[in-house]
Amino acid sequence: METEAFQEVLAAVRTFVRKEVVPAEDVIEQTDEIPESLRAQAADMGLFGFALPEEYGGLGFSMIEDVQLAMELGHTTPAFRSMLGTNNGIAGQVLVNFGTDEQKRRYLPDLASGTKIASFALTESEAGSDPSGLRTRASRVEGGYRITGQKRFITNADRADVFMVFAKTGAEQISVFTVEAGSQGVTVGPKDDKMGQRGAHTAEVFFDDVFVPGSALVGGVEGDGFAAAMRSLARGRLHIAAVCVGLAQRLVEESVAHAAATRQGDHPIAEFQQVQAMLAESQTELFAGRAMVLEAARAYDDGSDRRMAPSCAKLFCSEMVGRVADRAVQIHGGMGYMRTVPVERFYRDARLFRLYEGTSEVQKVIIAKQLLRGVSGERP
Numbered sequence: 001m002e003t004e005a006f007q008e009v010l011a012a013v014r015t016f017v018r019k020e021v022v023p024a025e026d027v028i029e030q031t032d033e034i035p036e037s038l039r040a041q042a043a044d045m046g047l048f049g050f051a052l053p054e055e056y057g058g059l060g061f062s063m064i065e066d067v068q069l070a071m072e073l074g075h076t077t078p079a080f081r082s083m084l085g086t087n088n089g090i091a092g093q094v095l096v097n098f099g100t101d102e103q104k105r106r107y108l109p110d111l112a113s114g115t116k117i118a119s120f121a122l123t124e125s126e127a128g129s130d131p132s133g134l135r136t137r138a139s140r141v142e143g144g145y146r147i148t149g150q151k152r153f154i155t156n157a158d159r160a161d162v163f164m165v166f167a168k169t170g171a172e173q174i175s176v177f178t179v180e181a182g183s184q185g186v187t188v189g190p191k192d193d194k195m196g197q198r199g200a201h202t203a204e205v206f207f208d209d210v211f212v213p214g215s216a217l218v219g220g221v222e223g224d225g226f227a228a229a230m231r232s233l234a235r236g237r238l239h240i241a242a243v244c245v246g247l248a249q250r251l252v253e254e255s256v257a258h259a260a261a262t263r264q265g266d267h268p269i270a271e272f273q274q275v276q277a278m279l280a281e282s283q284t285e286l287f288a289g290r291a292m293v294l295e296a297a298r299a300y301d302d303g304s305d306r307r308m309a310p311s312c313a314k315l316f317c318s319e320m321v322g323r324v325a326d327r328a329v330q331i332h333g334g335m336g337y338m339r340t341v342p343v344e345r346f347y348r349d350a351r352l353f354r355l356y357e358g359t360s361e362v363q364k365v366i367i368a369k370q371l372l373r374g375v376s377g378e379r380p
Contacts, residue, residue, distance in 0.1 A: 006065055012045065013072045021076045028199040029345060032191075034083050042084060042114070049112025051088035051235075053096060056108035058088075063235065063300040067242035067293050074246020078349050079199030081243055086156050087111040089239055090357070091118035093232040094164045094176060098219040103178060107162060119160035121151040121179075121205055122229055129362040131166060131229055134174060136207065138167035144213040145169075147177065150206050153356075157188050157203040164218070165207065166225045174225035176218040185210035196348030234310045236357045238300060241313035242293045244321040244353050247346060248286045251321070251328040254343050255279060258332050269331075278327040285324060289317040308370035315363035318353035325350040 024035055042048065051066050052058025061069065066088075073081040086092070092111050095104055095118075110116035127133035136149020147167055154163075160181050169175040179186060189204035214220075218228065256279060259270035269275050296309035328343040329336035336343050354360045 006061075009045075009059070010068060010072060013047070013069060014075075016041065016045065017072055017076050017080075021080050025077050025342065025345070028077050028079055032198045032201075034079060034199050038080065039083060039114070042080075046112070047084050048087045048114030049092075049108075050084075051239075052092055052108055052112045056104060057112035058108070062297075063238065064294065064297040066235075066239055067297045070239050070242035071246035071249070071290070071293075074243035074248075075250045077199060077345070078197050078243065078247070078352075082155060082197065082200035084114075085236075085239075086119055086160075087114070087117060089236045090120040090232045091164045093235055094120070094218060094228045095178075097231050098176070098224055098228045100215075100218075100220050102215070103218060107178065110161075116161040117156050117159045119154050119156050119163045119205075120232070121154050121157075121163040121165045123151060123153050124149070125152055129358045131174060131226060132172075134166060134168050136165070136167040138165075138169050138175060138177060138212075140169070141211070144211060144216065145177065147179065147207045147210045147212060150204060152204045153192065153202045154205050155200065155202050157205050158191055158201050160188075163205065166229060169222045169225075173223045174229070175222045176225040176228050177212050177216045178218060179207070179210060179212055179216065183210050183212070195351060196345065197352055231306075233357055234306055235300070237314035237363070238293065238296055238310040240353060240357055241289070241296070241310070241317035244317035244350075245286065245289045245293055247350060248282070248289060248317075248321045248324045251324045251343060251346055252279070252282050252286055254341075254346075255282065255328045255331045258335075262333075275331055278331055282324040282327050285320045289313075289320050292316055308367055311358070311363040311366040311370075314358065315360055315367070319360060321350045321353060 020041065021038060024038060028034060046059050049058030050061050050069060054060040095107055107118065111118055122131055124135055126135060136147065136151065138145040138147045147165060149167060162181060163179045165177045165179045166174055167177065185208040187206040191201045191203050218224065259275050259279065260268055262269050292313050296313040299305035299309045325343065325347045329347050332341060332343055335341055338344060
C-alpha cells in the first residue's frame with residue numbers, strides 16, 4: 001500500500017483526474033460520451049488493468065490499493081470510472097478467479113491494455129441482485145453450447161468485445177461463458193436513457209441461439225457461475241464503496257467552496273450555524289465511510305472477511321453519498337437545482353450506487369445472514 005511505485009501511480013491519477021477529467025465533465029454530460037483523448041490517456045496509464053495480474057499486463061493492485069485508487073476516480077463523473085470498471089472488476093475478475101490458463105492468456109492482456117472491453121452479463125428482467133431467477137440457458141450441443149436469453153442494464157455493452165454471460169446449464173446450475181460480441185445471434189440494443197451517470201452506457205443484450213465452443217465455458221467446469229458472480233461482486237462492492245467516498249469528498253469540497261463564497265446579506269453563508277451543521281454532518285459521514293472502506297479492504301486482502309465487510313461498506317457508503325449529495329444541493333440553495341453546477345449532476349449520479357452490484361436491501365440480507373451464521377457457530 002505504501003510502496004513508492006504505488007504512491008507515484010496514485011499521485012499521477014490524482015493529477016490527471018483534476019486537470020484533465022474534471023474540466024471535461026460538462027462535455028461528458030452533454031455528449032453522453034467519454035472523450036477519446038481521456039480514454040487513450042487512461043489506457044496509457046494502465047488504468048484499464050489496475051486490478052488485473054501483472055503477468056497479463058495489469059498493475060496487480062491489492063484491494064487496499066484498489067480502494068485508494070477508486071477514491072481518486074470517484075472525485076469526478078462516475079462515467080469515467082465506469083469506462084474502466086468492467087475490465088478491472090466484475091467482468092475481468094471472472095477470468096482472473098475462474099478462467100483457465102488459456103482463457104486468461106487470450107483475454108486478460110487485451111483487457112489490461114484497454115484494447116478490448118469486457119462486459120458482465122448477469123442481470124435480467126427477473127434476475128437482478130439475485131441470480132437464481134436466471135432465464136438465459138446454455139444447452140450442450142456437439143462441440144459446445146447454444147445460448148439463448150436476454151440481459152438488461154449491461155454496463156459497456158455497446159463497447160464490449162466480449163461478454164461474461166451467465167446462463168443456466170441445469171435446473172439449479174449456473175455457468176458462465178465468454179461470448180464474443182461479433183458472434184452470430186448476439187445483438188446489443190440501444191443505450192439506455194438514464195437519470196444520471198451520462199457517459200456510462202448500459203444496454204440490453206440479446207442472445208439468440210448463439211453457438212460457443214466448449215472452450216468458452218469459463219474454467220472448463222459447469223456450475224461455477226454462481227460462485228464466480230458472487231466473488232466478482234464482493235470485490236466490486238468494496239470498489240464501489242470507495243468510489244462513493246471519493247464522490248462524497250468532491251461534494252464536501254464543492255459545498256465548502258460555495259458556502260465560503262456565497263453571501264447572504266453582509267455575511268458568507270458559511271457563518272450560519274445550520275449551514276455549518278450540514279457541512280459537519282457530511283464531513284463526519286465521509287470520515288466514517290473512508291475508515292470503513294480501508295478497514296474492509298485490509299480484511300479482504302488478508303482473507304479474514306470477503307463477504308460481510310464488502311456488503312457493510314457498500315451499504316453504508318452508497319447511502320452516505322446520497323445524503324451528502326442531498327445536503328450539497330441544500331447548501332447551494334436554488335443554484336443547487338440548476339444544471340450549471342456540479343452538485344446537481346452528482347445528486348443524480350449518486351442515486352445509482354444504491355442499486356447496482358446489489359441493492360441496499362440485498363446488502364442487508366447478506367450482512368444479516370453472515371451474522372446469523374456466526375451465531376450458529378459457523379465462520380461469518
